[in-house]
Amino acid sequence: FRLLQLLCEDHHLGFQNYLRFQLGHTSSQVNIVKTSCEFLILLCDSKESIQKYSATEVSLISQILLFLIESLQGPCAGNQEIIVKSDVVVALDCIIYTYNKEDELMSKMNPTYMDLKSLSVILLAATLEGREDEAVHIYLDRRLDKSALESFKVNLEIVIREVIRIAKYDGRLLIEEEKSLLNTKQTALVALTTILIDLGHDISENHEVSSDYMLNYEDGGGSDGGSDGAGSINNGGAGYVAPPSPLIGVVEVAWRGKIEKACFPIPLEVKYLPTATKQRFLNEVDMSSSEKRMGALIKQSYYFIAEMNLIYSKAESSRIFLRLHSSLGSIKILNYGFIVALNVNILLSPSHLNSPEYTIEHNLIGGHPIHRWEFMSVMATTILGTLVTLLYFIIMCTMAVIEIPTAIQQVKDEFNIAHKKKRYVEKKSFFEIWGGALVAFASSITFFGLHWINFELWIEFYIAILIFIPLPIMMQIARGVVINHPRNKYCRYFAILYDCIFVKSFFRNNFVLTLFCFLGYFINVEYFSLELLDVVSISPIIADIIKSITSPGRALLLVFYLFCVTTFIWVSFGMNHFHEALMVPVLNEDGTTGHKECGHTIQCFYFIFHEALSDQAKMRQFLAPAHVGSEHFPMRVIFDVVYVIWVGIILLNVITGLMVDTFSRIREEKQARAVSLANDCFVCGILRQNYEDLALGHEAPSFDKHIVEEHNPWIYLHYISYLKAKDPSTDSGIESY
Numbered sequence: 001f002r003l004l005q006l007l008c009e010d011h012h013l014g015f016q017n018y019l020r021f022q023l024g025h026t027s028s029q030v031n032i033v034k035t036s037c038e039f040l041i042l043l044c045d046s047k048e049s050i051q052k053y054s055a056t057e058v059s060l061i062s063q064i065l066l067f068l069i070e071s072l073q074g075p076c077a078g079n080q081e082i083i084v085k086s087d088v089v090v091a092l093d094c095i096i097y098t099y100n101k102e103d104e105l106m107s108k109m110n111p112t113y114m115d116l117k118s119l120s121v122i123l124l125a126a127t128l129e130g131r132e133d134e135a136v137h138i139y140l141d142r143r144l145d146k147s148a149l150e151s152f153k154v155n156l157e158i159v160i161r162e163v164i165r166i167a168k169y170d171g172r173l174l175i176e177e178e179k180s181l182l183n184t185k186q187t188a189l190v191a192l193t194t195i196l197i198d199l200g201h202d203i204s205e206n207h208e209v210s211s212d213y214m215l216n217y218e219d220g221g222g223s224d225g226g227s228d229g230a231g232s233i234n235n236g237g238a239g240y241v242a243p244p245s246p247l248i249g250v251v252e253v254a255w256r257g258k259i260e261k262a263c264f265p266i267p268l269e270v271k272y273l274p275t276a277t278k279q280r281f282l283n284e285v286d287m288s289s290s291e292k293r294m295g296a297l298i299k300q301s302y303y304f305i306a307e308m309n310l311i312y313s314k315a316e317s318s319r320i321f322l323r324l325h326s327s328l329g330s331i332k333i334l335n336y337g338f339i340v341a342l343n344v345n346i347l348l349s350p351s352h353l354n355s356p357e358y359t360i361e362h363n364l365i366g367g368h369p370i371h372r373w374e375f376m377s378v379m380a381t382t383i384l385g386t387l388v389t390l391l392y393f394i395i396m397c398t399m400a401v402i403e404i405p406t407a408i409q410q411v412k413d414e415f416n417i418a419h420k421k422k423r424y425v426e427k428k429s430f431f432e433i434w435g436g437a438l439v440a441f442a443s444s445i446t447f448f449g450l451h452w453i454n455f456e457l458w459i460e461f462y463i464a465i466l467i468f469i470p471l472p473i474m475m476q477i478a479r480g481v482v483i484n485h486p487r488n489k490y491c492r493y494f495a496i497l498y499d500c501i502f503v504k505s506f507f508r509n510n511f512v513l514t515l516f517c518f519l520g521y522f523i524n525v526e527y528f529s530l531e532l533l534d535v536v537s538i539s540p541i542i543a544d545i546i547k548s549i550t551s552p553g554r555a556l557l558l559v560f561y562l563f564c565v566t567t568f569i570w571v572s573f574g575m576n577h578f579h580e581a582l583m584v585p586v587l588n589e590d591g592t593t594g595h596k597e598c599g600h601t602i603q604c605f606y607f608i609f610h611e612a613l614s615d616q617a618k619m620r621q622f623l624a625p626a627h628v629g630s631e632h633f634p635m636r637v638i639f640d641v642v643y644v645i646w647v648g649i650i651l652l653n654v655i656t657g658l659m660v661d662t663f664s665r666i667r668e669e670k671q672a673r674a675v676s677l678a679n680d681c682f683v684c685g686i687l688r689q690n691y692e693d694l695a696l697g698h699e700a701p702s703f704d705k706h707i708v709e710e711h712n713p714w715i716y717l718h719y720i721s722y723l724k725a726k727d728p729s730t731d732s733g734i735e736s737y
Contacts, residue, residue, distance in 0.1 A: 001060075004032065005067040009729055011074030011736055019071060020078050033071055033079050037086045040064050044091035050098040050116075058103045058116065061095075065119040072123070074733045075130035084127050084136050089143045092120040096148045111180030117152060118188030125191035128198045129733050130256050141199050153192045156185050160247055174268070186247065186265035193248045193263045251719045252683075252711070255734050262734050267725060269312035270718045273304060278714065287676045290685030297713055301720045306409055307402070308721065314401055324398045335391040336538060339531045342384035346525050349377045385528065389517035396510040403507040407499040411492060475502070509537060544670075548663035555658055563651050564609070570643050571605045578636060582608075683711035 007015050019032040043061055044050055053061070068088075071079050083089075095116050107115045114122075124144070127136060163178050174182070249266045252259050281300060286292045315322040324331070479498045501508055513534055519527035536542050549556070574582050575598065582598045584607050598604035630636075679688040681703075691703045701710060723735060 001036070001063040001067040004036075005063070005070045008067070008070035011733055013074055013076060016071050016074065016076040016079055020082065031082075033068070033082050034086070036064055036068060037083055037088045040068070041087045041091045044094050047094050047098040050094055051100055053100060053102065055102040055106060058100060058106065061116060062114070062119060065116070065123055066114075069119070069123050069126050072126035073129060073731075074736075075126070077131070080127045080129075080131070080136055083123075084139050084143075089124075089140065092124060093145050093148060095120045096152055097145075107184075111177045112184065114184050114187070118184060118191070121149070121152065121188055121195065122191040125194045125198075126732070128195065130260070132256065132258075137198060144195075144199075146196075146199075149192055149195060153189065153196075156189045156192065157247060160185050160189070179268075183265075189248060190263045190265055193250070194261075197250070197261050197263065249715050249718055251716050253734060253737070255737050260734055262719065264719050264722045266718055267721050269308045270714075270721060272311040272315065273308045273714075273717075274311075277304065277307060282677065283670075283673065287673055287680070290681065290683060293682055294713070294716070297717060298720065301717055302413075303406075303410070304717055305721045305724060307406060310402055310405055321398065321401065324394065325402075328395060328398065331391060331395060332534070332538060335388060335395070336534055338384055338388050338391070339528070339534065342381065342388060343529055343532060345377060345380045345384065346528060349381070350374075381525065385517065385520060385525075388528075388531065389514065389521070392510055392514040392517055396507065396514050399504075399507045399510060403504040404500055407504055408496050411495045411499060414495070415492060506537070509534075544666050545663065547666055548659050551662050551666070552658045556655060559651060559654055559658070563647060566643070566647055566651070567609050568605060570639075571601060571608055574639065575601050575604060578632065578639060581636065681707050681711050682713045683716065 004019070008019075020034070021031070022029055040061070043053075043057070043064075068083065072083065100116065103116050106113050124140070127140060131137065160182060163174070163182055167174050167178065247265065249264050251262050251264070253262045254260075281297070281304075285296045311325065315325070475498055479495060513531055516527045516530045520531075536546055571582075579598070582604055584598055584604065598607070680686075681691075688703045691706065723731075726735070728736070
């Protein structure tokens with residue numbers, strides 16, 4: 001029977017039919033399926049005989065059931081009819097009703113062992129698989145004892161929940177033996193649920209979707225804060241692994257020309273998908289059609305599953321990590337409260353207390369008296385600064401455990417795809433790989449050299465320009481180049497480093513904020529004020545405001561470039577034709593402020609650039625007055641008015657308009673997306689109004705229940721996660737499809 005089972009694996013329809021009818025053998029036919037059924041009926045003719053069987057006889061019955069299951073799944077309609085129309089159903093009823101001591105003992109000794117009752121319900125489910133008619137359903141419904149199935153279903157649920165309860169009571173996670181036991185019991189529970197659904201029994205009271213599965217239709221990231229928040233795992237901070245309620249999920253699959261309900265055990269790791277990850281997907285997915293939405297979900301499922309499994313594996317090994325990760329949102333809010341208190345204390349303290357040279361020991365050694373309030377102020381800064389630094393370090397390390405391995409895996413996947421598509425070239429020179437980045441760097445160095453030749457050396461200015469302008473461009477160019485060289489390990493290292501710094505925003509932001517904490521300790525407390533910007537990751541509204549600046553970034557850069565060009569042209573013509581009119585403020589020897597003519601073009605450019613931005617191009621106080629009747633008066637009027645209108649009115653208002661329009665568009669898109677999520681089924685695309693117009697009756701679920709329970713997209717993600725983790729050789733027909 002084991003040999004016959006292996007020959008039928010992978011749903012080999014040809015051999016499944018060959019077991020029943022040997023095409024080409026006209027003289028004699030052997031129906032192995034029917035013979036096996038008769039053998040099973042002979043062995044299981046009564047409950048008393050089943051109770052007395054030894055371990056060897058139980059193993060024989062188990063192997064016959066495994067063979068019959070493999071002969072049906074796929075499905076094979078001819079074999080299904082043979083089994084249903086025989087007395088196998090009666091034999092399976094006897095097995096389900098009967099307790100065998102040896103069968104129970106083997107199940108306890110080997111958690112992967114599938115007991116006879118579980119195999120029986122799996123065989124019954126296989127007889128209903130993929131049927132195009134209702135003949136088998138009707139026949140099976142008449143012959144099955146549904147009370148036995150319901151009783152066995154309750155027992156399975158009790159066993160599953162008891163295993164979870166024991167782990168929870170002991171304050172530990174599930175061990176491997178418990179996971180294997182859950183797997184076998186859940187497989188039987190899936191088969192039982194499938195039978196009851198196919199036979200039209202109502203299981204809705206056992207199939208209510210918990211709040212963990214409900215889509216977050218509200219604007220923002222829920223309790224996790226802004227758009228780049230890490231999110232929390234939906235376990236309420238529990239330190240144990242327990243499958244969500246319900247134990248079984250149901251999805252609809254278009255298979256063999258009709259919609260089939262596929263049951264599956266909800267994987268343990270699904271509750272570890274962060275809420276922020278779900279919300280980020282809902283905020284970015286193309287909502288134009290259900291095909292595009294579900295296609296995006298399936299495409300992104302690999303990364304969702306990888307994140308779930310990674311968090312789950314870390315949670316298994318460390319309860320501390322589980323509690324920290326589940327409380328990241330609360331920790332960030334608490335930490336921001338400490339940041340506000342720290343900066344309020346610095347604001348109210350005298351300036352000499354905030355200087356890096358000031359310490360209590362220094363004043364004691366120097367003999368300076370220390371007032372009590374000064375000591376308390378310094379201690380408050382020290383304590384609050386220590387708490388903020390510690391909390392940021394904890395947040396950074398917690399996210400590093402997740403985001404760094406995720407970045408490494410994603411880079412590996414990109415390189416593997418590039419390798420399979422043969423997009424790389426075996427031998428390329430260094431310049432061919434890094435040429436674009438070198439050009440950007442060389443352009444910056446050229447600017448520095450020309451600036452040094454014609455003006456004085458400002459090393460801080462050069463370093464700032466190098467860091468904030470060409471360096472990100474160089475790295476972005478290099479990131480796009482290295483992906484085409486999957487065999488170069490240094491390219492892999494660079495891609496991983498780039499993704500951790502620039503792509504994984506939550507880890508990057510907390511790393512920078514932790515750096516500010518150390519700078520506040522050892523350099524100057526002014527760096528603590530920069531931590532107030534962390535409100536961007538907490539407030540969705542402020543995150544939208546920042547997005548209104550970053551989204552039109554290319555347009556804003558072009559406008560800024562046009563502003564620089566305009567200022568340069570204006571200064572160039574002014575230095576040549578109206579040199580005496582361009583005045584810059586200077587500090588006289590007596591301490592008063594005066595004005596003098598620009599002595600250098602670049603000096604005048606920097607000054608005009610600064611004043612134009614800070615005073616909206618109102619340059620009257622820095623321009624010598626124009627006298628009516630002078631030789632250059634008409635040209636001077638044009639010179640002044642053109643700059644004020646073009647820069648002060650047009651360009652600066654264009655910048656404001658771009659940001660305001662982008663902010664309005666972001667808000668409108670969010671509102672439209674929220675309306676679409678609430679009134680358009682994510683999975684099937686039916687509208688709320690159309691669904692209600694169907695008049696399905698009071699027994700039919702409402703539209704809200706339809707999108708939350710029947711067509712919840714996250715249930716489909718869980719189904720994909722279950723299929724990826726399952727051994728393909730044990731797939732049913734619909735799971736193989």
